[in-house]
Amino acid sequence: MSEVRSNAATVKFDHVTKRYGSFTAVNDVSLDIEAGKLVTLLGPSGCGKTTTLRMIAGLEMATEGRIMIGGKDVTCLPATDRDVSMVFQSYALFPHMTVMENVEYGLKFSGVPKKEITQKAQAGLELVGLAKFGHRLPSELSGGQQQRVAVARALVLEPQVLLFDEPLSNLDAKLRRHVREEIREIQQNLGLTVVYVTHDQEEALAVSDRIVVMNNAVIAQDGTPRDLYEAPANAFVADFIGEANIFDCEIESVSKAIATVKLGPVTLKLPSRGQTPGPAKLAARPRRIELAKAGAQNTLPGKIAKSTYVGSHAEYVVSTDKGEIFIISQDVDQIHAPEATVGVAFARSGPVLIGA
Amino acid sequence: MRAESSTAGFHPTVLLWLAVGWIGYAVVPWYGLDDNFFLLGWLLDGYPLDDDVAPALFLNLQGQKLWLAPFALLLALPLTLYGRNRNDPLFGKLLIAVGAIGMGWFFMQGFGIGLRGWNFAWLNQLFGELDDRQFGMGYGALLTVTAFLFLFCVGLAARGAVGGDVFVVSAIGFVVATVGVFIFMPVLQMLANALVTPDGGYSLGSFISKIFSERLWSLGCFTGTRCGVALNSLFLAILVGVLTTLLGLVFALVATRTGFRYRRLLRALTVLPIITPPFVIGLAIILLFGLSGAVTQFVSGIFGIQPTRWVYGLPGLLMAQVLAFTPIAFLVLIGVVEGVSPSMEEASQTLRANRWQTFWNVSLPLMRPGLANAFLLGFIESMADFGNPLVLGGNFDVLSTEIFFAIVGAQNDPAQAAVLAIVLLFFTLGAFYAQRFWLGRKSYTTMSGKGDAGVHPRLPSLLEKGLFTVAGLWAFFTIFVYATIFYGSFVTRWGIDYSLTLQHYVKSFSIGRTEHGIHFSGAAWSSFWTTIEIALISAPLTAAIGLVTAYLLVRQHFKGKEAFEFGTMLSFAIPGTVIGVAYVIAFNVPPIELTGTGIILVLSFIFRNMPVGVRAGIASMSQIDKSLDESSLTLGANSWQTFRKVILPLLRPAILAALVYSFVRAMTAISAIIFLVSARYDMSTSYIVGRVENNEYGIAIAYSTVLIVVMLIVIGLMQLVVGSRRIGRRGVESDMSQSRTNVAAPVVQTPGAG
Ligand SMILES: Nc1ncnc2c1ncn2[C@@H]1O[C@H](COP(=O)(O)OP(=O)(O)O)[C@@H](O)[C@H]1O
């Protein structure tokens, strides 16, 4: 049995809070992570992602709330006794041990018979494509290889949950794409439960089954990549996941979950998403806004402030009464020159109402 | 969840300590024996029934020493925990209670009942005359109280202390207990003497007048008379601290950062003074610059100057101490200089800093912890140095010798000694806090878990030249001093008769043959073997307790950590003379009766030298990134396994430094030893000082030479055993010898293959 398998389990946070002295790093977070899924914690630096992850690992103890792994309460269990492995941002390979010894390390403490330890470790190294590098020292590997050793070392323990803390941040851009696809592939092939921390929204959208966006120690939104992109719950998420233009608008009326929205001279009919009449905010992706002739019906008058042709598309900044709007246009046959007056039109599906 | 090891039956740790406790109570003799315990002679001496060798159980069964009987009950109670899980509240509470009551009762009976029945008058009044008595405690007692201590710790851990970690709680408990018994208790007993008046009463007034006396604080040396003892010590210590730190840094840089070809020679040279009993350098200085010294005679011959005693006092002391203590600074700094991550320096260079700017702005600041440590060590070593002031001090009185003379001299004034000790402590602790303040809260972590790849840049060439010059001059001086020592050991009578002879060696180290085989007939053999034995026993113990303490300080968070740190570092600030006197006072009578044994020597070495292990450990450990421990923990290792498999191997340079240093200190120390040696356990240094007092300089120097050679050999062997830390840095594999803490002669590096 010298192959790496999965023991994927669920993770549940029940109103978990972590304080350092009077400072709250994680505030009343509740989470449900399904077994066999890759869930990303996404958010700007300092929002509490690492702290959340370390509480899953048992490296930090929750100040309040309960943490369950595989249905068992592990709130007070230290890291040693949790069946969770973690890949550190710095990799944390033991510099005095060879690659092989590093990978065997955890197996030695798991009651695996001696003979199997080597086989398993070898299988782990094969899985990450480093079968021939067992005898090297970590310092004799490139950054990407070190990173894969760290992954193998965590994988071979067949943990209930595998944790990654910004695993790609020390890699160059090309490798990043490659490694993240590898991680995703291994996760899907083995059916692992993975919690993955990153501050890079593109990375999060690419690898995740589900994304938990955090901001200022709380969860801003929790959903599939598509949910987050298409239906952000608030301005922060809308802006953090892909770019968005945020407008102040006025909901005039709501009927049958369709809101009539006034944005200056423009009137839009949009899904109300629980909003009630009154002031609200509207988020629109740059690709969901079009340029029309100046004065066209139901458009916002504006003037081109900046115009950039980038081959596959054109990018504009248009100044209007409602502020500067960033627009990406697929129409490259006719490029609007700066200073030209235009009308800004909104695609029928695309703009989303969010809470004021 | 990871499989919990055996939950049924007994918790294995509890079982272990219960077994130890019962062995102590029921199997091993409770009281101290006249003979060496490990020779097992007691087994034939009427064991187990005879009073002298009986275990506590058999004494109690015979109706004697019934105050020991409660231990049986206490050791039986945890048996009720059979089958209970450690999360059960009763589990923790019972163990805490048993441990605490056991330890409490242990010390109460120990201090309460002594050689003449009750030790205190009020106990006599309360319970009436006791017509039994007890002697110093032995191994049985030791095992039993150890068991109580650790049961207590297991209990605390089960109740959730320090995250429920048994290893960490036990380690803390052990360090606290031993430091308490072997440092605080004796030192407090001695300091209590500061309040004692000559007629046996207590007085605060006389204490105050003593502590602010002219004798200590006079500024006379600025107006032509003499300065106070305290100021002399302070002045000397600051000078020595600064000079040794600078020189140590120079050598560390030359040894690791330059293309210097004779680095190895330099290393060997810097090591020599470490393995030399300090007063030997003092002696050599006298042989060279004293009234009838070789250099003095030579110079006065040429220039016709009248020889003076200028070298006795500050100049000679400064020379001797800088020679003696620079290598300590070197040892501290070389680890730090190597530990500075090359990629930091490379990063700096890519940020357009030139070599000099890189050195000044990156390398040097990263060495700050090392510099501060080196200064602190030099300062405290100088304050505590006893041998050199004894030989070279002249009219320049310092605190350490004053303490000695206050006790053994005609004054015989323990109160004065205690006052002087308080002043000394004030200075050393002040330095300790100044250092902490200077370091602040910055992180100096440079060894990340990433397996650092990179090469240290060369130093600016002007700096390099300067370093070579200083190192060269110093090397020359050192060689000169040692040549003097070596030559002096073959000279019939220095200053009078320079003819060569072997008589000093023959007298001390001759080996005869008798019909029983080889017979060590030389006069020095007995003290020589004792010294080796004691040093070999205490070195690993010192290193172990020092590194465990460092681990607790750097890596663990627990309540009272500040106090813990203060306590463990305190012995650092207590000079040997004080420890010596304190031990004599505290361990002369039951319950801990150790004077005249070898154990008291070992203990004094362990607790005197422990801070060096702690310092070395802290310095290296704070350069190991915490994510290494954490990843080990998430990989399923517990804290003990993490300590053993990850931290210890990465600490090899620190272990080696601690081992070497404590071994060497044990071989060369004199200050505490001079109070603690006995006819049976005489040590080399006190024997040599005895020769010096008899004006047998030849024998003294010959013996010192032999010691130096022996230490060189032992250090070489230790280096082989401990090995080096193999983490590899790009580009220097072929020259690994330069990038590790190489203390002695070069050792062949085993090629790192698999
Ligand atoms: N040990 C600590 N003590 C005090 N504050 C901490 C500690 N660890 C993290 N923090 C604070 O908690 C917040 C969240 O940190 P972290 O979880 O590391 O953020 P990130 O989302 O960037 O990973 C930060 O503001 C950080 O300063």
Ligand SMILES: [Mg+2]
């Ligand atoms: Mg982080």
